[in-house]
Amino acid sequence: ETGVTQTPRHLVMGMTNKKSLKCEQHLGHNAMYWYKQSAKKPLELMFVYNFKEQTENNSVPSRFSPECPNSSHLFLHLHTLQPEDSALYLCASSQDPALGSGANVLTFGAGSRLTVL
Amino acid sequence: LAKTTQPISMDSYEGQEVNITCSHNNIATNDYITWYQQFPSQGPRFIIQGYKTKVTNEVASLFIPADRKSSTLSLPRVSLSDTAVYYCLVGPPGTYKYIFGTGTRLKVLA
Numbered sequence: 419e420t421g422v423t424q425t426p427r428h429l430v431m432g433m434t435n436k437k438s439l440k441c442e443q444h445l446g447h448n449a450m451y452w453y454k455q456s457a458k459k460p461l462e463l464m465f466v467y468n469f470k471e472q473t474e475n476n477s478v479p480s481r482f483s484p485e486c487p488n489s490s491h492l493f494l495h496l497h498t499l500q501p502e503d504s505a506l507y508l509c510a511s512s513q514d515p516a517l518g519s520g521a522n523v524l525t526f527g528a529g530s531r532l533t534v535l
Numbered sequence: 536l537a538k539t540t541q542p543i544s545m546d547s548y549e550g551q552e553v554n555i556t557c558s559h560n561n562i563a564t565n566d567y568i569t570w571y572q573q574f575p576s577q578g579p580r581f582i583i584q585g586y587k588t589k590v591t592n593e594v595a596s597l598f599i600p601a602d603r604k605s606s607t608l609s610l611p612r613v614s615l616s617d618t619a620v621y622y623c624l625v626g627p628p629g630t631y632k633y634i635f636g637t638g639t640r641l642k643v644l645a
Binding site for chain 2: 422449451460461466468473508515519521525526529531
């Protein structure tokens with residue numbers, strides 16, 4: 419399988435549940451990203467990992483907990499979410515931004531549509 | 536990172552050429568311009584990237600004037616399947632923080 423794969427594609431959870439989103443990339447990239455896209459809003463960068471180390475945390479509430487066990491896998495652990503957290507969560511990967519010429523090019527997955535009841 | 540401004544929406548007809556302009560007045564010397572396409576309920580997809588003058592690939596062309604304060608994405612002979620949101624991003628090599636704006640919602644009509 420190639421590209422960036424996100425599971426599950428759809429998730430419905432209650433505010434007291436704990437769930438996780440999974441992202442896997444088969445592109446040999448070193449950087450991985452979580453973005454949030456709410457209805458009618460631009461994509462919001464949440465977290466960035468490069469070589470498994472977190473390099474960006476864009477003031478994300480602690481009820482979202484990322485985990486990057488290796489350069490190919492990225493998780494977003496969810497607990498005690500609010501209805502306003504309902505959104506499309508997008509994972510992306512890229513080469514190490516410090517390498518190569520040109521600006522960073524992101525490859526996105528299809529997203530996980532989250533609904534919090 | 537330089538802020539970008541794009542039209543919120545555009546309509547076109549099948550077979551026409553579509554030009555979407557992005558304004559980035561505060562672009563820095565080492566910034567590149569990158570365009571993405573997003574279909575509903577999918578992640579954005581890279582279309583094209585450039586630094587100056589003109590870049591062309593199998594999907595689109597990117598025109599960048601000498602002052603680099605704007606750029607134009609050109610889609611030749613659009614079809615219904617080109618209906619999507621198009622984002623213009625500006626940033627330097629080495630950054631992780633690419634900011635997506637509201638993009639341009641292109642609707643292609645039959």
